[in-house]
Amino acid sequence: MDAILVLCRLLHYASALFLFGIGAFQGWLAPQHLARSLDAALGRAVSVAAVIGLLSAVAWLFLASGEMGDGWSDVWSPATWYAVLTDTEFGHVWQIHLLLGAALVSFLVSGWGRHWRLVTVLGAVYLGSLGFIGHAVMLEGAAGRISRASHVVHLLAGGFWLGALVALTACLGKFGDNDLQSDISHALQRFSGLGHLAVAAVVATGFVNVALVLGHWPNDTSSPYQLLLLWKIGLVAVMVGLAVVNRYVLVPKLRDNDASLQALRLFTVVELALGVCVVALVSLFGNLPPK
Structure with a gap:
């Protein structure tokens, strides 16, 4: 059950992150x-x-019901689903x-x-609500409120970063269209x-989360x-390094250098793949006790 729950969490986090980031880009x-x-x-x-x-999300509810209950029998129990939804903090958020x-x-x-801006707003609330479950809710009082807020910002900044990379990959595929080059350059800028703010927010809230959850x-x-x-x-450190190279080495040479375009496409895909690996790790250690 644990392995299936990790896969479920990976799919859910990734889909929510990409949905928000793509919407924000568009x-x-x-x-x-x-x-x-x-x-x-x-x-x-x-x-x-x-x-x-x-x-x-539905599968996550079923599996959480099994974990909180008596195993696989409660995964398929509507009474347990109802109890989880109405009697637990996870359920209230869910x-x-x-x-x-x-x-x-x-x-x-x-x-x-x-209507991309409305998609972005709905996606932000949808993604941000994930900051009210898991390790983010371990603490009470002022520390708990700070922890929840930090996790929400961490998710939104990460979603903007990763989801926008998906859209950016699609943009770079159209860079050969002369009518779109100027627009693509504006979007990159x-x-x-x-992106600088998003990366800084991911790093800063990451340190806050570690300090609050782990100590x-x-x-x-x-x-x-x-x-x-x-x-x-x-x-994440490698991703930041790739982002710096993309922004300050490859993007300035984009218009006059096909090699820079190919390198930027490759580095963007690698950065995105590393981001998926980060989400996989979060999905895995999200089920583990911090201490």
Whole structure:
């Protein structure tokens, strides 16, 4: 059951992160002509992400019911689902989360999904609500409120970073279109400016989360939680390095250098793949005791 729950968490976190980040890119970063050219592909992407998100949210509820109950028998028990939803802090959050997931699916498959700014707002609430479960709710009082707020900011900043990379990959595939080059350059500049803030927020809130949840730097490699957390920190550091190279080495040479375009595409895909690995690690150590 644990392995299935980890996979479920991975699918759910990834879909919520991508949905919010793609929506933010289309609604706020991409100039109108560029956004229209990406509408079909990215519209399908967020629709698929929303469906995966809703299905994995339901599966997460079922599996959490089994974990809180008596195993597989309670995974399929409506009475246990109801008890989890009404009698636990996770369940109270999950009621809202499921409603948001269903609303996003309905909104996107109905054909209204091209209203990207509304998708972004719904996606932000949907993603941010994940900051009210798991290790974020271990603490009470002022420390608990800070922990929840920090986790929410961490999720939103990470979602903007990773989801926008998906849209950026699609943009770079259209860089050969002379009519779109100027718009793509503007989108890259906007992403660069906000991307600096997103990366800084991910790093800062990551340190806050470690301090609040663990209480010290993760230096005990005999602890599975701390070992996986160190791997996460290392992968994020590599991602930051790639982002710096992309912004300050490759992007300035983009217009006049095909090699820079190819390198930027490759580094963006690698950065995105590392981000998925980070989400996988979070999905894994999210089920482990921090201490």
